[in-house]
Amino acid sequence: MLFAEAIRVALEDLGMSVVEVVSRGAEAVEAVDRSNPDIILMDIALPDQSGLAAGQMILERHPDAKIIAVTALSERAVVDEALRVGFVGYLTKDTPVAQFVNAVRSAMDGHLVLPHRLSPNGRPTQRQEEVALLASQLTPREREVLALLVRGANGKLAATQLGISSNTVRTHVQSILTKLQVHSRLEAATFAVRHRLVEIPMPGDSRIA
Numbered sequence: 001m002l003f004a005e006a007i008r009v010a011l012e013d014l015g016m017s018v019v020e021v022v023s024r025g026a027e028a029v030e031a032v033d034r035s036n037p038d039i040i041l042m043d044i045a046l047p048d049q050s051g052l053a054a055g056q057m058i059l060e061r062h063p064d065a066k067i068i069a070v071t072a073l074s075e076r077a078v079v080d081e082a083l084r085v086g087f088v089g090y091l092t093k094d095t096p097v098a099q100f101v102n103a104v105r106s107a108m109d110g111h112l113v114l115p116h117r118l119s120p121n122g123r124p125t126q127r128q129e130e131v132a133l134l135a136s137q138l139t140p141r142e143r144e145v146l147a148l149l150v151r152g153a154n155g156k157l158a159a160t161q162l163g164i165s166s167n168t169v170r171t172h173v174q175s176i177l178t179k180l181q182v183h184s185r186l187e188a189a190t191f192a193v194r195h196r197l198v199e200i201p202m203p204g205d206s207r208i209a
Contacts, residue, residue, distance in 0.1 A: 003070075003093055004021050004023075004041075004043075005021070006097070007041065007097070007100065007101075008021060010097045010100070010101055011101060011104065014101060016104075019031070019035040019037055020034075020035060023046070023047065024046055024047055024048045024049075025046045025048050025049040025050070025051065025053065025054030025057075026048060026049075026054075028040070028042065028046075028051075028054050028058065029054060029057050029058055029061070032058050032061075032062060032065060033061065036062070038066070038108055039066045039067075039068065039104060039107055039108050040055075040058065040065060040066065040067045040068070041067075041068050041070050041104070042054060042055045042067050042068065042069055042070060042087070043070050043071065044069055044070070044071035044073060044078065044082075045071065045072070045073075051069065051070075051071070052069070052078075052081055052082060052085055052087075055067045055069070055082075055085055055086070055087055056085045056086070059085065059086045066088045066107055066108065067086070067087045067088060067089075068087065068088060068089035068090065068091055068103070068104065068107055068113065069082040069087050069089065069090045069091070070091050070092075070093065071090075071091075071092060071093065072092065072093045072094075073092070074092055074115070078090075079114065079194075080194060083112075083190050083193070083194045088107050088111075088112055088113070089103060089106075089107045089112060089113035089114065090113070090114050090115070091103055091113065091115070092115060095115070109152055110152030111150070111151060111152045112150060112189060112190065112193045114193060131195045131197075134179060134180050134181060135180070135195070135197050137179040138176065138179055138180075138197075139175075141162075141172060142172050142175060142176050142179070143197070143198060144162060145158055145162070145169060145172040145173060145176060146176055146188060146189075146192050146197065146198055147192075147198040148161060148162075149173070149176075149185050149188055149189045149192070150189045150192050150193055150198055155169045155170060155173070173185060173188075176188050180192075
């Protein structure tokens, strides 16, 4: 709880409202039901259950909830599982406070946040080879659109930044979804971050539970 209190102070010093601090997964689910916070910081190691399981339960009840995994673990497999469940970020407890707070802000703005060091190592697995095959179908323009999706850009902003029409952006997005075998822009962005298809933006530049 000392870590939670330190983060609470840091967030509140910047004008954010921390509505509740709880220590068990069941309490977290109840807190989200009560408060419907803008973002949820979920410790992976909870005394009653995995934070990933608690987060999955929250997302089943609140599909639009934004959850960041917070943990002492620096394991790629745990990152992959958090993203599979639907978390929007993964932060380790040794992250400097200023960077941590910036990551929270970035997630609230619709970005995925992950430590750069947690990337796949060693020989490619069969899944990584499959991903590489899917990604190889993307055109350079589609990769540009995908990178903007990862940064939280909507169709209008992507069109402006790329100097193309919104209809053209929609066409590119549909092609990306088809080629990556996903069903939504968020799934495409999550897929891109999980498999390092585009450069992950550093956290930059309400209520917190």
